[in-house]
Amino acid sequence: MHIKTSLPTLALATALFIGGPLFAQHDHAERAAKPQAAPAAGKLLKVTEKDEAWAAKVRQAYPLDVCVASDEKLGAMGKSPEYIYRVKGQPDRLVIFCCDGCEEDFLKEPAKYLAKLDAAAKNKGPAGKSGGVKREHNHE
Numbered sequence: 001m002h003i004k005t006s007l008p009t010l011a012l013a014t015a016l017f018i019g020g021p022l023f024a025q026h027d028h029a030e031r032a033a034k035p036q037a038a039p040a041a042g043k044l045l046k047v048t049e050k051d052e053a054w055a056a057k058v059r060q061a062y063p064l065d066v067c068v069a070s071d072e073k074l075g076a077m078g079k080s081p082e083y084i085y086r087v088k089g090q091p092d093r094l095v096i097f098c099c100d101g102c103e104e105d106f107l108k109e110p111a112k113y114l115a116k117l118d119a120a121a122k123n124k125g126p127a128g129k130s131g132g133v134k135r136e137h138n139h140e
Contacts, residue, residue, distance in 0.1 A: 042087040042110055044095065044103050055082060058094045063120035067098035068113045069105040074098055085110065093117070 047055045059082075065074055074080045077099045085093040085106075093114060097103055106113050 042085050044083040044085055044107060047082040047084060047094075051084060054092075055084075055094060059096075061121075061124075062094060062096060063117060063124045064096070067102055068095055068116055069102035070098055072098035085114070 066072060067074060067080070074096055075098075081097050081100055081103070083095045083097070083103060085095050095103075095106065095113070095117070097106070
Protein backbone atom coordinates (compact mmCIF):
# COMPACT_ATOMS: atom_id res chain seq x y z
CA MET A 1 0.00 0.00 0.00
CA HIS A 2 1.29 3.45 -0.82
CA ILE A 3 1.47 5.61 2.27
CA LYS A 4 2.00 8.82 0.29
CA THR A 5 -1.29 8.44 -1.60
CA SER A 6 -3.26 7.21 1.41
CA LEU A 7 -2.11 9.95 3.77
CA PRO A 8 -4.29 12.77 2.33
CA THR A 9 -7.31 10.47 2.31
CA LEU A 10 -6.65 9.45 5.90
CA ALA A 11 -6.22 13.10 6.95
CA LEU A 12 -9.50 14.08 5.26
CA ALA A 13 -11.38 11.18 6.83
CA THR A 14 -10.00 12.07 10.28
CA ALA A 15 -10.95 15.73 9.84
CA LEU A 16 -14.50 14.81 8.87
CA PHE A 17 -14.75 12.32 11.70
CA ILE A 18 -13.64 14.90 14.27
CA GLY A 19 -15.07 18.05 12.72
CA GLY A 20 -18.43 16.74 11.52
CA PRO A 21 -20.10 16.64 14.94
CA LEU A 22 -18.73 20.10 15.76
CA PHE A 23 -20.37 21.58 12.66
CA ALA A 24 -23.62 19.77 13.45
CA GLN A 25 -23.60 21.14 17.01
CA HIS A 26 -23.07 24.68 15.74
CA ASP A 27 -25.96 24.37 13.29
CA HIS A 28 -28.25 22.95 15.99
CA ALA A 29 -27.35 25.75 18.44
CA GLU A 30 -27.95 28.35 15.74
CA ARG A 31 -31.42 26.96 14.98
CA ALA A 32 -32.27 26.77 18.68
CA ALA A 33 -31.30 30.41 19.15
CA LYS A 34 -33.76 31.58 16.49
CA PRO A 35 -37.11 32.46 18.05
CA GLN A 36 -39.96 30.23 16.97
CA ALA A 37 -43.10 31.86 15.62
CA ALA A 38 -45.45 32.47 18.52
CA PRO A 39 -48.98 31.19 18.20
CA ALA A 40 -51.39 33.81 16.98
CA ALA A 41 -52.51 36.00 19.83
CA GLY A 42 -56.23 36.37 20.15
CA LYS A 43 -58.38 39.25 21.26
CA LEU A 44 -61.33 39.25 23.63
CA LEU A 45 -64.08 41.50 22.36
CA LYS A 46 -67.30 42.24 24.23
CA VAL A 47 -70.39 40.88 22.52
CA THR A 48 -72.09 43.87 20.89
CA GLU A 49 -75.57 44.38 19.45
CA LYS A 50 -74.15 43.48 16.05
CA ASP A 51 -73.12 40.08 17.44
CA GLU A 52 -76.20 39.48 19.60
CA ALA A 53 -78.08 37.22 17.15
CA TRP A 54 -75.02 35.00 16.76
CA ALA A 55 -74.35 35.04 20.52
CA ALA A 56 -77.95 34.08 21.33
CA LYS A 57 -77.74 31.07 19.02
CA VAL A 58 -74.34 29.99 20.34
CA ARG A 59 -75.41 30.54 23.96
CA GLN A 60 -78.01 27.76 23.56
CA ALA A 61 -75.24 25.25 22.83
CA TYR A 62 -72.67 26.76 25.22
CA PRO A 63 -71.23 23.74 27.01
CA LEU A 64 -70.52 25.22 30.45
CA ASP A 65 -72.77 26.58 33.19
CA VAL A 66 -69.71 27.78 35.11
CA CYS A 67 -67.07 30.39 34.35
CA VAL A 68 -64.41 29.00 32.04
CA ALA A 69 -61.68 30.68 34.14
CA SER A 70 -62.85 30.41 37.77
CA ASP A 71 -65.46 27.60 37.74
CA GLU A 72 -67.92 29.89 39.53
CA LYS A 73 -71.58 29.42 38.58
CA LEU A 74 -72.54 31.72 35.67
CA GLY A 75 -74.97 34.39 36.81
CA ALA A 76 -74.08 33.98 40.51
CA MET A 77 -72.44 37.42 40.52
CA GLY A 78 -74.93 39.21 38.31
CA LYS A 79 -74.97 39.28 34.54
CA SER A 80 -72.15 37.15 33.18
CA PRO A 81 -69.90 39.08 30.76
CA GLU A 82 -69.82 37.53 27.30
CA TYR A 83 -66.90 37.88 24.95
CA ILE A 84 -65.90 36.81 21.49
CA TYR A 85 -62.42 35.33 21.39
CA ARG A 86 -61.03 36.20 17.97
CA VAL A 87 -57.87 34.89 16.34
CA LYS A 88 -57.20 35.91 12.77
CA GLY A 89 -57.84 33.01 10.41
CA GLN A 90 -59.78 30.97 12.99
CA PRO A 91 -63.48 30.76 13.87
CA ASP A 92 -64.77 33.13 16.55
CA ARG A 93 -65.43 31.58 19.95
CA LEU A 94 -67.97 32.63 22.55
CA VAL A 95 -66.48 32.79 26.04
CA ILE A 96 -68.62 33.54 29.12
CA PHE A 97 -67.16 34.60 32.47
CA CYS A 98 -68.73 34.87 35.93
CA CYS A 99 -67.55 38.46 36.41
CA ASP A 100 -65.33 41.20 35.06
CA GLY A 101 -61.73 40.33 35.80
CA CYS A 102 -61.75 36.69 34.74
CA GLU A 103 -60.87 37.75 31.20
CA GLU A 104 -57.39 38.66 32.46
CA ASP A 105 -56.82 35.08 33.62
CA PHE A 106 -58.19 33.78 30.33
CA LEU A 107 -55.81 35.91 28.27
CA LYS A 108 -52.79 34.55 30.17
CA GLU A 109 -53.53 30.99 28.99
CA PRO A 110 -56.26 31.05 26.34
CA ALA A 111 -55.37 27.60 24.95
CA LYS A 112 -55.94 26.05 28.39
CA TYR A 113 -59.42 27.55 28.70
CA LEU A 114 -60.41 26.90 25.09
CA ALA A 115 -59.43 23.25 25.62
CA LYS A 116 -61.71 23.23 28.66
CA LEU A 117 -64.58 24.53 26.50
CA ASP A 118 -63.84 21.94 23.80
CA ALA A 119 -63.77 19.10 26.33
CA ALA A 120 -67.08 20.25 27.83
CA ALA A 121 -68.63 20.47 24.36
CA LYS A 122 -67.41 16.97 23.52
CA ASN A 123 -68.85 15.58 26.76
CA LYS A 124 -72.14 17.42 26.35
CA GLY A 125 -73.27 15.10 23.57
CA PRO A 126 -74.72 15.75 20.11
CA ALA A 127 -75.51 19.42 20.80
CA GLY A 128 -71.91 19.97 21.91
CA LYS A 129 -70.46 18.11 18.93
CA SER A 130 -72.01 20.53 16.48
CA GLY A 131 -69.24 23.03 17.22
CA GLY A 132 -71.84 25.54 18.38
CA VAL A 133 -69.30 27.74 20.11
CA LYS A 134 -67.60 28.70 16.85
CA ARG A 135 -68.31 30.99 13.92
CA GLU A 136 -66.33 32.00 10.92
CA HIS A 137 -65.08 35.57 10.98
CA ASN A 138 -63.82 37.22 7.83
CA HIS A 139 -63.14 40.73 9.11
CA GLU A 140 -59.71 42.09 10.15
